[in-house]
Amino acid sequence: MSYMYARKMMLIRIFSLFTCVTLLAGCSSNNPEIRALCLRDDIGNYILKWETEPQIEGVLKMYVSDDPETFNKSIPVGYANIKDGVTTYITNDNMSRKYFLLSFNDKYFKTIGARIIGMDSIQNVREIGGYENTHTHKMTRWGKVYRSGQLSSLSEWDSIRLDNLHIKTIIDLRGNDEVATSPLRYTNANIVHIPIPIKNIDNVVTRIKEDRMRKGDGILFMQDTYLQYVTDYSEQYAKALEVFLDEDNYPILINCSMGKDRTGYLTAMLLYALGMPEETVTRDYLLSNENINIVHLAGLARDLNTNAQETITALVTVNEGLIDLVMKRIRKDYGSVDKYLSKGLHLTEKKQNKLKDILLY
Secondary structure (H helix, E strand, O other), X not given: OOHHHHHHHHHHHHHHHOXXXXXXXXXXXXXXXXXXXXXXXXXXXXXXXXXXXXXXXXXXXXXXXXXXXXXXXXXXXXEEEHHHOEEEEOOOOOOOOOEEEEEEOOOEEEEEEEOEOOOOOOOOOEEOOOOEOOOOOOEEOOXXXXXXXXXXXXXXXXXXXXXXXXXXXXXXXXXXXXXXXXXXXXXXXXXXXXXXXXXXXXXXXXXXHOOOOOHHHHXXXXXXXXXXXXXXXXXXXXXXXXXXXXXXXXXEXXXXXXXXXXXXXXXXXXXXXXXXXXXXXXXXXXXXXXHOXXXXXXXXXXXXXXXXXXXXXXXXXXXXXXXXXXXXXXXXXXXXXXXXXXXXXXXXXXXXHHHHHXXXX
């Protein structure tokens, strides 16, 4: 599979999974339902798409800013017919990050950004802005929380891209051995290291090379790893969540080896604490499969036999079964996710409300 084809399929899947966003102006039930999405092409152009239900006629104005909280509404950067459903912001700037305010007839407004952030040397970089609690209509703020794989082989260009995200704090969830082997190369942020080691990982690598570990073994290994997040590492995750309670720490980047398992679990717990529905949490978790460079990983495994390649695939992808398994364990041990948040992760109602004040609008 070519890189361009894989990227195309990724964009299609992301658009098909995008959450419906209801924009409210006052309390009228006649307000339209609006879905919007922002993507970037390989050059760096931003492709903005939207749908309205019922269909709206009129003019869409587009405003652009480096800060998702502030837009100059006196200077639109583009116009479109609302019925067109798509427009493009042309730029050859592939280093900075832009946010967009869409104005529908100057009556309904929607802030969007490209969730996935293209990098050359870092896997799985994205942010959690724009997710909605469909009951309260509160949304996660853009530009506050990012997630990624490890920053141990950081290119010069990616260092600039990270600078442009204005990251203040990096939560590094890798174990001590991982950090010693692959030190974090980014120095323009405060590093909070909360080690959550992957148990027996060296043995796993050896068994794969010796053809003593098959796909089923890999699946069982990942299941055991996820269950340990609840049984062995809740205190570490509780400590990580404390970082989000200090407004001076933002923007925050959550980081582990590939940004999919330990980072995925912490992000899931943060989203649950913010009141996000289960389907939103699961969708964000599964996006790792769309944002890990499988072509690069395939190159690393091409000299191994088929059994080894299937095993590695089981180890480097995520699936709904893993997150379902860990949620069942949470409910078995604590009774509910809410009780786990309060008892297992020490997030009192007061702390959860503070998180919501910081991260929702």
